[in-house]
Amino acid sequence: NFSHKFLPSTRSMAFTKKAWEEIGGFPESKVNSAEDTDFNYKAVKLGLKYSRVKNATVEWGMPNTLREFGFKIYEYAKWDIKYGIWWHPGQGFRSHNIKALSVFARYFLGLLLLILGLTGSASPVFVLILLIFYLFWAYRKIYLEFGDWKISFWGPVLQITSDMCVMGGFLAGLFNL
Numbered sequence: 001n002f003s004h005k006f007l008p009s010t011r012s013m014a015f016t017k018k019a020w021e022e023i024g025g026f027p028e029s030k031v032n033s034a035e036d037t038d039f040n041y042k043a044v045k046l047g048l049k050y051s052r053v054k055n056a057t058v059e060w061g062m063p064n065t066l067r068e069f070g071f072k073i074y075e076y077a078k079w080d081i082k083y084g085i086w087w088h089p090g091q092g093f094r095s096h097n098i099k100a101l102s103v104f105a106r107y108f109l110g111l112l113l114l115i116l117g118l119t120g121s122a123s124p125v126f127v128l129i130l131l132i133f134y135l136f137w138a139y140r141k142i143y144l145e146f147g148d149w150k151i152s153f154w155g156p157v158l159q160i161t162s163d164m165c166v167m168g169g170f171l172a173g174l175f176n177l
Contacts, residue, residue, distance in 0.1 A: 013040075019048050034079030037096065041085050069158070070165045077169030082176075100170045103163050110134075135159075 013036070023042045026035040063069040080096040113130065116122035138159035143152035171177070 015043075015048075019043065022046060022048070032075075032079040032082070034076060034083055037080060037085065038083050041083070066157070066161060070161050073162050073165040074169035074172070077166045078173035079169075081170050081173035097170075100166050103166050104170075107163065107167070 023039055023046065026039055028035075063072055077096070077100055081100070085095060085097060110130070113122055113127045117124040117127035135156040138155040139152045140155070142155035142158070143149060146152065
């Protein structure tokens, strides 16, 4: 999972005072959850270099409830769109806002297939198979990370929660809600 394209976040980065000043620091006047995205984007645009340590240990408080998790994802998506970074030089098509659009596309396609399945234009079995593949994909991501089949059952729950919160946060940021 370690790549030269990895962008550090506020919990895993170090920088010089000169770099901080050149970038303009974090936007402390705003209450947001994408200050590191903005900071990193400006650093990359200015040509500043990052050093990466593959084995660095970083403590990051994880949400304790599904609701806290959803709210955190919602806030990330909302502030990512507010910063308007569509193409990150270090991330390309993996930029946050492009990934958010892919979530919308995934659900639009799913809804379209569901409608086609209900009207008889597509096989409902085909739609069901695609849904099962999607849920298995979410399960598999967690299984590959933790290697525990019981924990992995949370994969589909977290994936769908994340998807809904990304779309909600994206729209809230887009329309300044």
